[in-house]
Amino acid sequence: DQQVKQNSPSLSVQEGRISILNCDYTNSMFDYFLWYKKYPAEGPTFLISISSIKDKNEDGRFTVFLNKSAKHLSLHIVPSQPGDSAVYFCAAPDAGGTSYGKLTFGQGTILTVHP
Amino acid sequence: GAGVSQSPSNKVTEKGKDVELRCDPISGHTALYWYRQSLGQGLEFLIYFQGNSAPDKSGLPSDRFSAERTGGSVSTLTIQRTQQEDSAVYLCASSLWGNNEQFFGPGTRLTVL
Numbered sequence: 001d002q003q004v005k006q007n008s009p010s011l012s013v014q015e016g017r018i019s020i021l022n023c024d025y026t027n028s029m030f031d032y033f034l035w036y037k038k039y040p041a042e043g044p045t046f047l048i049s050i051s052s053i054k055d056k057n058e059d060g061r062f063t064v065f066l067n068k069s070a071k072h073l074s075l076h077i078v079p080s081q082p083g084d085s086a087v088y089f090c091a092a093p094d095a096g097g098t099s100y101g102k103l104t105f106g107q108g109t110i111l112t113v114h115p
Numbered sequence: 116g117a118g119v120s121q122s123p124s125n126k127v128t129e130k131g132k133d134v135e136l137r138c139d140p141i142s143g144h145t146a147l148y149w150y151r152q153s154l155g156q157g158l159e160f161l162i163y164f165q166g167n168s169a170p171d172k173s174g175l176p177s178d179r180f181s182a183e184r185t186g187g188s189v190s191t192l193t194i195q196r197t198q199q200e201d202s203a204v205y206l207c208a209s210s211l212w213g214n215n216e217q218f219f220g221p222g223t224r225l226t227v228l
Contacts, residue, residue, distance in 0.1 A: 022223065024168060034215060043119070043206055043219030044158070089157060093215065102171065105157040106166075 140209030
C-alpha cells in the first residue's frame with residue numbers, strides 16, 4: 001500500500017517558468033510533510049517542509065502548499081533554473097502526529113529544467 | 116564539516132554471498148536510519164536507531180537483513196545470502212532526535228549477480 005504517491009514520474013519545464021510537483025497521501029495520521037531533492041549519485045537533501053497547521057510554507061523560490069481535505073500537497077518552484085533539475089521526493093514521518101522519525105517516501109518526480 | 120559517509124560506494128557480489136555496508140553518521144546525531152532505493156522506486160525504510168533504545172526493525176524485508184550500531188555512532192547493515200532482488204542503492208541518514216531534517220549519505224550501490 002503506497003501511502004505517499006507521486007503520480008508524475010517526470011516533468012519538463014522551461015527555465016524561468018514555474019515547476020509544480022504534486023504529491024498525494026492516503027494516511028490521515030500524517031500531519032507533517034517534507035520535500036527532498038536528489039541529484040544523481042548523491043543522497044537526498046532536505047528542501048522544505050510543512051506542518052498540517054499551515055496550508056503554505058515559502059522559502060525563497062520554493063513554496064509548498066498543503067490541502068488536508070484533499071490529502072494533497074504540491075511544491076512550486078518559481079522561477080525554475082537548470083540547476084533545479086533533479087529528482088524530487090515528498091515524504092512524511094511515519095510515526096503519526098510527529099514531525100520526525102522514519103519517513104515514508106513517494107516514488108519521486110524527475111524534474112528537467114531546459115535553458 | 117563532515118557529512119554522513121557510507122562505504123563502499125559500490126559493491127558487486129554473487130548471489131548467496133554475505134555483504135556488509137557501513138555508515139558513519141554526523142557526529143552528535145543520535146538518530147540513524149537505513150533506507151533503500153530500488154530501480155524506479157522511492158526510498159523504502161529499513162531500520163532506525165535512536166540513542167540507546169531498541170531499534171525499529173519494522174522495515175527489514177527478511178531475516179537475512181540485520182543492522183547494528185556500535186557506540187551510538189557507526190552502523191553496519193548486513194545482508195546474508197544475498198539475492199538478486201536485494202540489488203538497490205542503500206542509503207543511510209542521521210539526524211538530531213526530534214529534528215525533522217535527516218541528512219543522507221551518498222549511498223552504497225549494491226549489485227547482486
